[in-house]
Amino acid sequence: FAGVPGVYRQMLKYGKPAPSDFGVLRHGLMAGESPPPGLFEDWEACTKTPLYEALGMSEISTYVSSGPGVARRPGAVGKAQAGRRITVLPLEGGSAPLPTGEEGLLAVHRSDPGLMLGYWQRPGEEAQVYRGEWFVGGDLAVIDADDYVFHRGRANDLMKALGYRVSPLEVEAVLTEHPSIAEVACAEVKVRADVSVIAAFIVPRPNAHPDAGDIERFAAARLAAHKCPRCIVFVDALPRTANGKLMRQALSLPNGFSTG
Incomplete structure (x- = not known):
């Protein structure tokens, strides 16, 4: 079975699969975006089947992957x-x-x-x-x-900050470790005609009430200064395609958002 990470997240959240539901499944395969922490372990614990990852594109299909013969690292x-x-x-x-x-x-x-x-x-x-x-x-x-x-x-998708190129995946990997964050996506956004900053768009966990200042301090303790987001935006959901892939280019500051 193959799908983007969001499909596996939704199956675990709403489908509550049991091992008996996957008697003929050999393994799952993810591609399309970086998987969130714990997804491999959660899937395998719930279904007793392994989950692997792949990288590909329309021009060549998948060409890099883990699998039964290539252990995950x-x-x-x-x-x-x-x-x-x-x-x-x-x-x-x-x-x-x-x-x-x-x-x-x-x-x-x-x-x-x-x-x-x-x-x-x-x-x-x-x-x-x-x-x-x-x-x-x-x-x-x-x-x-x-x-x-x-x-x-x-x-x-590289973001420019203080003359440096910054990968959004690196910043997202740190922020997803925050206990109040369910999902996060980062992008470079313009706050003035000549000024762009890194913004983090965050979906809080259920019943969590994260504070922007706390998240900024969390990032500052784990990232170089130029990699820390300057705008924290809380959203109900991240923009995604019909098959669940993140639409990073659709991330933008809401009207009236203050950057301090």
């Missing part, structure tokens, strides 16, 4: 699937792979049999995704010495 999506060649290229350009452990753009060798033939009648866009022998889909990642891939988000 905390924070990692998994490894390149059998027969696929991947590497990490510099964000600024070039086709020379980065050293192990350095963050950059995840790339797939263009000889991959699962890779698209091209973008129909869009030669300009097609030229932008190829660097020499590599296809670059826009995902940021680190590959460790054991070939595990750690996804750092989409390059076009």
Whole structure:
């Protein structure tokens, strides 16, 4: 069974599945966005079936994953699937792979049999995704010495703060550890024509009443100053597509929101 993390969250919340409901299920597979803390453990405890993660895109389907033959590693999506060649290229350009452990753009060798033939009648866009022998889909990642891939988000989702590039996934991973937060998504928002800041859009846990100041202090104790959100926005739900994937570009400050 495959789905985005939100599908698994909703099944656990409303479906209350039992092991007897999954007698023929071998395992579950998640893709589409970063899973929240505890989802793997909650699913496996409830259904007695393993849950794995994958990374993919329309141009190549899934190409990195964990699974029965690739044990999960905390924070990692998994490894390149059998027969696929991947590497990490510099964000600024070039086709020379980065050293192990350095963050950059995840790339797939263009000889991959699962890779698209091209973008129909869009030669300009097609030229932008190829660097020499590599296809670059826009995902940021680190590959460790054991070939595990750690996804750092989409390059076009990077937030700029005090001259630094900041991945929203890094900030979200910290904030989701707060006991009053059920879900969180971060984005760069404009507070003035020439000023942008990091904002955290937070769905509180049921019966929780989180305080913006407390969350700011929580973040400050765990993140570098330039990575801390300057705006805390409480919302009832995060914007998502019909299949449950986060619509990060739809995040915006509500009318009249004061940034202090």
